[in-house]
Amino acid sequence: MSTWLPTRRPGLRTTVAIVVALVCAIGGVWYWIASGRSASTENAYVNARVVQVSSLVMGQVVEVPVRENSVVRAGDVLFVVDRRPFENALAEAQGRLRLAEQGTRADTSEVAAAAADVQQQQASLANAEANLRRTQQLVAQGFMSRQAQDDAVARVNVARAAVAAADARLAKARAAVATTGEVTPAVRIAQAEVEKARLDLEHTVVRASEPGVVTHFDLVAGTVVTPGTPLFALVVAQSFWVDANFKETELGGVRPGLPATIAVDLYPKHPFHGRVESLAGGTGAAFSLLPPQNATGNWVKVAQRVPVRITVDDPDPAFPLRVGATATVTVDLRATPLPPAVPTNAAAATPGTAPAAAPASATTPSAATAAGTAPSTASAAGTAPSTASAAGTAPSTASAAGTAPSTASAPSAAAASGARRP
Numbered sequence: 303m304s305t306w307l308p309t310r311r312p313g314l315r316t317t318v319a320i321v322v323a324l325v326c327a328i329g330g331v332w333y334w335i336a337s338g339r340s341a342s343t344e345n346a347y348v349n350a351r352v353v354q355v356s357s358l359v360m361g362q363v364v365e366v367p368v369r370e371n372s373v374v375r376a377g378d379v380l381f382v383v384d385r386r387p388f389e390n391a392l393a394e395a396q397g398r399l400r401l402a403e404q405g406t407r408a409d410t411s412e413v414a415a416a417a418a419d420v421q422q423q424q425a426s427l428a429n430a431e432a433n434l435r436r437t438q439q440l441v442a443q444g445f446m447s448r449q450a451q452d453d454a455v456a457r458v459n460v461a462r463a464a465v466a467a468a469d470a471r472l473a474k475a476r477a478a479v480a481t482t483g484e485v486t487p488a489v490r491i492a493q494a495e496v497e498k499a500r501l502d503l504e505h506t507v508v509r510a511s512e513p514g515v516v517t518h519f520d521l522v523a524g525t526v527v528t529p530g531t532p533l534f535a536l537v538v539a540q541s542f543w544v545d546a547n548f549k550e551t552e553l554g555g556v557r558p559g560l561p562a563t564i565a566v567d568l569y570p571k572h573p574f575h576g577r578v579e580s581l582a583g584g585t586g587a588a589f590s591l592l593p594p595q596n597a598t599g600n601w602v603k604v605a606q607r608v609p610v611r612i613t614v615d616d617p618d619p620a621f622p623l624r625v626g627a628t629a630t631v632t633v634d635l636r637a638t639p640l641p642p643a644v645p646t647n648a649a650a651a652t653p654g655t656a657p658a659a660a661p662a663s664a665t666t667p668s669a670a671t672a673a674g675t676a677p678s679t680a681s682a683a684g685t686a687p688s689t690a691s692a693a694g695t696a697p698s699t700a701s702a703a704g705t706a707p708s709t710a711s712a713p714s715a716a717a718a719s720g721a722r723r724p
Contacts, residue, residue: 341556342632345607346546348566350625353512354532358505359383363525370519374510374536381521381533383506392499399492416472423468427461434458514538542614542623544576546631547586547607556581559639562612565630569621574614577640578633582609 365382368374434454440446519534527533544564548556556578564574585606587594612631617623 339636340632340634341548341552342630343546343548343552344628344630345548346544346564346612346629346631348623348625348627348629349543349545350623351538351541352625353514353536353538355380355508355534355536356530356532357383357508357527358529359388359502360528361387361506361526363521363523363527366521366523368516368519370516372516372519373514374516375513376510378510380508380510380516382508383527385503385506388499388503388506392496392503395492395495395499399489399496402486402488402492405488413472413475416468416475420465420468420472423461423465427458427465430454430458430461510536512536512538514541537625540617542617542625543579544612544614544629544631546610546612546629546633548610549605549607550585551605553581553608553610555635556610556633557639560633560635561637561640562631562633564612564614565632566623567628567630568624572618572621574616574618576613576615579611579613582611584608 361383363381364384365379367379368381374380434451434457437446437451437454441448441451514536517535517537521533546562558578558580560578562576562578564576566572566574585608587606610631610633612633614623
């Protein structure tokens with residue numbers, strides 16, 4: 303007689319364990335693939351060029367037309383220093399210039415008088431020499447004594463000395479009016495004083511050198527300012543970049559020109575796009591106020607971070623960036639490095655030479671901006687990233703949708719990303 307035994311079905315715990323194992327396996331494979339395609343860090347902050355505004359002259363502020371967080375354009379008046387002392391200084395310098403010009407004219411008259419005196423002394427010398435010749439003839443004939451001849455010789459010597467003295471006075475007068483470009487030294491010094499006084503008067507009106515936002519502002523009318531003392535800051539518009547601090551173990555595939563995505567915490571739903579501009583020459587700790595002293599007994603290995611500058615290619619006025627805002631940067635390691643931006647004055651460049659690199663803060667939109675692509679910037683280090691891959695293949699241009707450009711040789715890109723896989 304056979305006994306029937308019911309078949310045991312897999313329990314709920316077994317099913318859940320299998321599902322969890324599959325999810326973990328899929329997640330591990332995805333992380334392994336993604337880690338070789340990109341490098342990301344949350345240790346990133348927005349930066350921009352900040353101009354410290356100060357006065358070039360000393361005086362009392364009489365007018366302040368701007369306020370905290372005011373948006374200014376290039377050339378707008380920021381504050382005005384009392385002009386009256388500098389107007390008086392300009393008038394005084396102009397008066398000294400007129401005196402110098404009058405002195406020059408007087409010196410010119412002295413030269414003319416000295417030249418006339420030389421002519422007079424030369425005439426006296428000629429008369430004395432003629433009298434000496436006549437006296438010598440009469441002495442030879444016995445009509446005059448030797449004493450008369452000696453007196454004539456003395457008069458000739460005195461006349462010659464007078465001519466030499468007159469020549470010296472003429473040379474001295476001419477040296478006093480020696481000119482450089484038809485201007486005497488005294489007049490040139492007076493002209494320089496006038497220009498300095500006029501420049502100081504112009505510096506009483508302080509204007510914005512670039513467009514931007516006024517910040518850290520507490521200047522009020524009546525404040526006495528001194529030259530070189532920072533009064534407030536001006537954050538230059540459209541000069542933003544992101545300093546991403548990657549771990550040294552994540553920099554294997556990061557190189558200038560690679561495209562990057564920037565997620566600013568201020569606008570989490572509006573990502574920005576940019577590219578790697580340059581890598582710092584050292585870690586952040588190496589250039590800190592107190593660099594680490596690793597030659598000690600209590601040494602612990604800690605992964606250092608290297609600052610990487612990321613340019614912002616598509617700044618949006620509707621989403622203005624702020625200095626110091628935190629961000630998350632993701633660099634596409636498999637993309638081909640984007641070419642540097644071509645300056646607007648590239649037509650004047652010499653054929654066959656690379657265009658000059660733009661400043662780190664200045665952005666130059668590319669020709670494809672109208673089609674929706676992000677403008678590019680030149681490398682701050684002054685070196686243009688190579689557009690060709692390691693195998694010598696030329697990269698293709700990016701599409702209008704902002705997709706990463708692809709290379710003609712896929713194995714070279716795969717080899718570069720394969721080095722990043724653990």
